[in-house]
Amino acid sequence: MRSLPSEPRIGNKTNSRAARAPLAAMLRTVILLLASRLATSVELPKVKLNDGREMPALALGTYLGFNEHGIIRSEDHQLRDVVTRAIDVGYRHFDTAAVYDTEGEVGEGIAAKLREGVRRSDIFVTTKLWNTHHKREQVSVALQQSLNATGLDYVDLYLMHWPIGLNEDYSYSDVDFLETWRGMEDAHRLGLVRSIGVSNFNQGQLERLLNESRVKPSVLQIEVHPQLPQTSLVSYARARGLVVMGYSPLGALVARFGAPAPRSEGVLQELAKKYGKTEAQIILRWLVDRNIVPIPKTVKPNRLEENINIFDFKLERDEIQRINTLNTNTRFTLPSFWQNHPYYPFEKIDNPIPSPFS
Ligand SMILES: NC(=O)c1ccc[n+]([C@@H]2O[C@H](COP(=O)([O-])OP(=O)(O)OC[C@H]3O[C@@H](n4cnc5c(N)ncnc54)[C@H](OP(=O)(O)O)[C@@H]3O)[C@@H](O)[C@H]2O)c1
Numbered sequence: 001m002r003s004l005p006s007e008p009r010i011g012n013k014t015n016s017r018a019a020r021a022p023l024a025a026m027l028r029t030v031i032l033l034l035a036s037r038l039a040t041s042v043e044l045p046k047v048k049l050n051d052g053r054e055m056p057a058l059a060l061g062t063y064l065g066f067n068e069h070g071i072i073r074s075e076d077h078q079l080r081d082v083v084t085r086a087i088d089v090g091y092r093h094f095d096t097a098a099v100y101d102t103e104g105e106v107g108e109g110i111a112a113k114l115r116e117g118v119r120r121s122d123i124f125v126t127t128k129l130w131n132t133h134h135k136r137e138q139v140s141v142a143l144q145q146s147l148n149a150t151g152l153d154y155v156d157l158y159l160m161h162w163p164i165g166l167n168e169d170y171s172y173s174d175v176d177f178l179e180t181w182r183g184m185e186d187a188h189r190l191g192l193v194r195s196i197g198v199s200n201f202n203q204g205q206l207e208r209l210l211n212e213s214r215v216k217p218s219v220l221q222i223e224v225h226p227q228l229p230q231t232s233l234v235s236y237a238r239a240r241g242l243v244v245m246g247y248s249p250l251g252a253l254v255a256r257f258g259a260p261a262p263r264s265e266g267v268l269q270e271l272a273k274k275y276g277k278t279e280a281q282i283i284l285r286w287l288v289d290r291n292i293v294p295i296p297k298t299v300k301p302n303r304l305e306e307n308i309n310i311f312d313f314k315l316e317r318d319e320i321q322r323i324n325t326l327n328t329n330t331r332f333t334l335p336s337f338w339q340n341h342p343y344y345p346f347e348k349i350d351n352p353i354p355s356p357f358s
Contacts, residue, residue, distance in 0.1 A: 042311060044058060048243075049218040049243055050218050050242065051194075053194055055157070056092040057293055058288070058295075060082075060093065060094050060296070060298075062106055063100045064102065065256075065297075067257050068257075071101060074105050077105060077108065079106065080108040080109040080112070082109070083109025083113075085304060086109075087123070093124040093126070094106050094110070094123070094124070094126065095126045098128060098133075098145070098146055098161075103146055104149050108151070110123055111151055120152075124156040126159065127146045127155050127157075128159045128160070128199060129142050129158065131164050134173060135175055135179065135183070136183040137183065138183065139184055140186055144192065154191065155192070155194070157193070158184065158192075158196050158197075159198055159219065159221055160184060160197075162199065162200045162335075162338075162343075163177040163201050163205050163345055164343050170357045172338075174342065176343075177201075177209065181213055185215045188215055196215060196218065197219030197220060197242070198217050198221070199220070201222075202233070202345040203236050206242075218242060219243050219244070220243075220245070222246065224248075224287060224294075225248055225249050226252070226265065226286070227328045227330040228329060229327050230246075234290065243293060244291070244292045245295055246287050246292040247333070249284060251283065251330075251332070264279060275313050280296070281306060281309065282323075284296060284310045286315060289315045290320060335355075336348070336349050337352055337353055337357075
């Protein structure tokens with residue numbers, strides 16, 4: 001009988017070590033979770049999509065741009081580290097695309113934070129179907145390739161990058177974007193993606209899509225900045241229930257390869273002074289106040305924080321109007337080499353540039 005008390009003790013010792021291991025793992029997860037919560041300086045608001053889902057109101061752009069040598073690629077996992085840092089300071093939405101060649105590192109950065117306890121359901125990933133996969137049966141295959149690249153088992157939003165279909169050799173394909181949309185609907189039905197939408201569609205193309213689709217597009221992603229406020233297309237898309245995402249939001253304020261030197265504007269300087277913000281923050285807030293989800297891209301830690309730190313002030317209605325008047329109808333993404341394609345969405349120009357893809 002004496003041994004009775006010791007048995008449980010011995011048993012307790014052995015059991016307690018076994019019991020402590022999952023407890024320690026659990027504690028570690030909780031500590032990491034708390035640490036990541038503490039590092040999160042900004043609580044990102046969300047916008048509601050027409051399919052009932054929610055999207056964080058600002059996304060980090062992950063297209064690294066191009067220079068005279070072509071598309072810029074991440075070196076030494078720089079983008080992976082930008083993504084993890086971005087999650088630490090509050091970003092929850094990442095914009096990538098098959099053609100950017102950044103899906104892999106976006107996925108790596110997210111995976112690193114998931115291992116630390118961030119929940120997948122708190123992260124929103126947008127990626128895009130490239131033009132060479134516009135046949136209906138190619139869409140889910142392309143999306144599966146994007147999933148493999150990111151290491152995710154679904155993406156939150158899949159966008160048709162352009163209404164323009166191309167063959168593998170980049171010659172024009174006459175595949176109708178409505179056929180491509182059927183493929184987007186298939187991918188949605190298969191559960192590979194939560195929400196679907198389009199990018200670089202003009203109003204007529206969007207209207208045709210809305211009239212012909214079974215699953216309505218939830219999002220329109222277009223270029224929007226002070227030199228291209230897109231007031232009419234934004235109003236149309238919003239009236240038809242779409243959320244607009246604005247790409248290249250910083251417009252002429254920042255250096256862009258092949259574009260004129262960066263330019264500041266008096267009204268932006270004045271408002272920056274009034275609100276104690278930078279001109280970049282004023283522009284990003286101008287988008288948010290127009291119910292547009294901006295997609296600023298940066299690889300600089302200080303700018304990551306600057307660009308998300310815009311949810312503690314609001315512009316007046318007349319201030320929004322004053323920024324709208326900076327419109328010069330300037331597009332920084334103008335693939336005029338496709339301008340003879342039947343589904344080219346923009347106005348044609350006199351001297352189209354040669355295709356960088358051929
Ligand atoms: N759907 C489409 O067809 C399409 C087309 C274009 C872009 N996009 C998406 O939109 C994203 C953003 O577009 P974007 O990269 O063209 O333009 P952007 O975000 O307006 O500008 C990016 C440039 O601004 C600099 N920058 C960032 N924050 C800054 C700040 N606070 N102050 C000063 N400079 C700053 C960045 O440099 P650092 O990195 O050195 O900071 C980079 O050179 C892309 O990454 C991509 O995800 C989509």
